Amino acid sequence: DQQVKQNSPSLSVQEGRISILNCDYTNSMFDYFLWYKKYPAEGPTFLISISSIKDKNEDGRFTVFLNKSAKHLSLHIVPSQPGDSAVYFCAASARTGNQFYFGTGTSLTVIP
Amino acid sequence: DAGITQSPRHKVTETGTPVTLRCHQTENHRYMYWYRQDPGHGLRLIHYSYGVKDTDKGEVSDGYSVSRSKTEDFLLTLESATSSQTSVYFCATTDGSSYEQYFGPGTRLTVT
Numbered sequence: 001d002q003q004v005k006q007n008s009p010s011l012s013v014q015e016g017r018i019s020i021l022n023c024d025y026t027n028s029m030f031d032y033f034l035w036y037k038k039y040p041a042e043g044p045t046f047l048i049s050i051s052s053i054k055d056k057n058e059d060g061r062f063t064v065f066l067n068k069s070a071k072h073l074s075l076h077i078v079p080s081q082p083g084d085s086a087v088y089f090c091a092a093s094a095r096t097g098n099q100f101y102f103g104t105g106t107s108l109t110v111i112p
Numbered sequence: 113d114a115g116i117t118q119s120p121r122h123k124v125t126e127t128g129t130p131v132t133l134r135c136h137q138t139e140n141h142r143y144m145y146w147y148r149q150d151p152g153h154g155l156r157l158i159h160y161s162y163g164v165k166d167t168d169k170g171e172v173s174d175g176y177s178v179s180r181s182k183t184e185d186f187l188l189t190l191e192s193a194t195s196s197q198t199s200v201y202f203c204a205t206t207d208g209s210s211y212e213q214y215f216g217p218g219t220r221l222t223v224t
Contacts (some may be wrong), residue, residue: 046214089155104152
């Protein structure tokens with residue numbers, strides 16, 4: 001069973017607007033969450049992360065929000081740029097283990 | 113970039129043949145991972161290594177074996193390739209001090 005879920009396979013946003021990508025997880029042992037960005041024919045690259053002791057982490061245009069009670073995290077991109085068009089994966093890990101669990105990905109298209 | 117290379121980058125093979133994919137890193141990272149990426153499934157962990165000769169199974173390990181005889185190399189072997197193993201395979205590493213993983217460029221494997 002998928003422990004990390006991204007229920008929106010795709011998202012289109014106008015340039016300059018906010019992009020919101022969502023991720024849900026089921027395992028309450030997860031205590032660290034990451035977002036990766038992937039361009040076609042390349043490997044994923046790390047974007048931003050958040051520990052379960054925080055509910056928000058910001059890095060430039062990217063902010064990740066964590067709602068532990070709902071087992072939900074989201075990635076906000078403001079303002080969205082055409083170069084942000086990519087597939088975004090969320091991932092989760094439990095401190096007690098060495099494994100990472102990835103969602104199915106959301107393909108973001110930013111329209112100029 | 114963490115200096116991760118994968119070889120070959122593309123391979124077509126026939127059902128029933130053994131196949132070995134290689135991941136090479138120059139960062140002296142302790143942990144190495146093999147994932148496969150499939151539509152609708154995202155990235156799924158096949159096997160990982162937490163040191164030379166130390167490996168463990170991931171979510172989808174059936175039909176795959178791994179070996180790590182040197183810190184820099186992590187080999188993934190499909191013992192007898194099947195069409196269901198047609199996929200894009202990614203190697204990743206981390207030094208263990210953070211949760212961030214560095215990914216290789218991927219190997220596209222087609223089993224006919």
